[in-house]
Amino acid sequence: MKKINTPLDLNTIKSLKAGQEFFLSGTIYTARDQAHKRLTEAVNSGKALPIELRGAVIYYCGPTQTPKGRVIGSCGPTTSSRMDAFTPLLLTKGLKAMIGKGARSKEVRAAIKKHQGVYFVTYAGCGALLARCVKKSRVVAYGDLGPEAILELEVKDFPLIVAIDANGGSIYG
Amino acid sequence: MRKIEAIKITKAVTELVRKASFFLRSDVLSALRKSYAAEKNAQAREILKAILDNAAYARKQKLAICQDTGLPVVFIEIGQEVAVRGDLKAAVNKGVGEGYKKYYLRDSIVSDPLNRIKSKFSACIMHMNIVKGSKIKLTLLPKGFGCENKSQLKMFKPTASIKEIKDFIVKVVRDAGADACPPYVIGVGIGGTADYAGFMAKKALLRKISSRNLKLENDLLREINKTGIGPMGLGGINTALAVHVQSYPTHIAGLPVSVNISCHALRSASVTL
Numbered sequence: 001m002k003k004i005n006t007p008l009d010l011n012t013i014k015s016l017k018a019g020q021e022f023f024l025s026g027t028i029y030t031a032r033d034q035a036h037k038r039l040t041e042a043v044n045s046g047k048a049l050p051i052e053l054r055g056a057v058i059y060y061c062g063p064t065q066t067p068k069g070r071v072i073g074s075c076g077p078t079t080s081s082r083m084d085a086f087t088p089l090l091l092t093k094g095l096k097a098m099i100g101k102g103a104r105s106k107e108v109r110a111a112i113k114k115h116q117g118v119y120f121v122t123y124a125g126c127g128a129l130l131a132r133c134v135k136k137s138r139v140v141a142y143g144d145l146g147p148e149a150i151l152e153l154e155v156k157d158f159p160l161i162v163a164i165d166a167n168g169g170s171i172y173g
Numbered sequence: 174m175r176k177i178e179a180i181k182i183t184k185a186v187t188e189l190v191r192k193a194s195f196f197l198r199s200d201v202l203s204a205l206r207k208s209y210a211a212e213k214n215a216q217a218r219e220i221l222k223a224i225l226d227n228a229a230y231a232r233k234q235k236l237a238i239c240q241d242t243g244l245p246v247v248f249i250e251i252g253q254e255v256a257v258r259g260d261l262k263a264a265v266n267k268g269v270g271e272g273y274k275k276y277y278l279r280d281s282i283v284s285d286p287l288n289r290i291k292s293k294f295s296a297c298i299m300h301m302n303i304v305k306g307s308k309i310k311l312t313l314l315p316k317g318f319g320c321e322n323k324s325q326l327k328m329f330k331p332t333a334s335i336k337e338i339k340d341f342i343v344k345v346v347r348d349a350g351a352d353a354c355p356p357y358v359i360g361v362g363i364g365g366t367a368d369y370a371g372f373m374a375k376k377a378l379l380r381k382i383s384s385r386n387l388k389l390e391n392d393l394l395r396e397i398n399k400t401g402i403g404p405m406g407l408g409g410i411n412t413a414l415a416v417h418v419q420s421y422p423t424h425i426a427g428l429p430v431s432v433n434i435s436c437h438a439l440r441s442a443s444v445t446l
Contacts, residue, residue, distance in 0.1 A: 064237045065277040073277055074237035079319045079352045102352035123223045124405055125354040125438045127240040128231035147279050
């Protein structure tokens, strides 16, 4: 399978087509419901963001606690559509790629096209298997949210399927 | 009358947490293997293979099958000839809390649904039932919320046709699409009251896959698999592994139908004390 790395440059993003599979290596950030709410509030009130969104890859994930001797616990994707309301704004702030599971709204699909981003899905309900692809993990923001904190993950050969590409193509029809 | 110490219940529940979280149910595994063998769509096969590999890896490494270790739902059947020494509910809650901590699972519960307070492990859901005998049966169903979110209830008119009911159940699955981690197990509760139909739909998920096959269940499974949603919504013939229907007497004025979806990581474990 083809491999891609972060940061994802525009040419790479433009070359991705819905349905294609890749292995991703590099840095990604976890963020789910409450982290999205806080990031959005920060943007709207003009406050500094705790992570650099420009060029970022966000993974919709809230892992289990980390068992002793491991980098991370089970860490599969959560349902992306719950983040739909927040996504267009984050794309205007430079977010480039998202990883999750399930379909997205029309608005998100249009925003992905407009801002030349990409939405990937990964093996849903396979959190144990995906933990193998995470080489480093640390909390970078909102630690008080527990499993919903923003983590910076170093991943190696993380399996992805392009679900919505920068041309508006989608595996969901 | 037989007596049982609350601490025994706590320990048993902690063990159920371990079993349910690390070891996929054998009937679910068999159903997934059958689906994998029957699937022709290459991408769907690949995903089903990953799901099977994930279950094997979780078992071997003592990792949670899914990071969403669920909202713990505990079904408690208490024999009418057994008495618990101590606080039964507290014992169950303690067992769940200790298990989630001990096995590094995700505490996904907020103690207040509106202000979303995240404190230490909060109470789980308990369904108590008094039965004959002197034993206590405990069943833990850690319910993931990606799929719980796709549950629906419809109060039909008593004159509704079977076709209308079937169409509704299939529509619930279509509405879920790929969001709730297909292939699904679909629990359906028909009859009773709104809340009881919901309870039956949830309880239907505990039934062993292939343990019974009603015509209605087979028809629904066929219809659901015709939707072509497939694993992760990428197509194929495996949108659901099984449909389990439970029914109960209801009122002449109504016909409640509740659908509770489970993802492919349908986890539960039982013990009788």
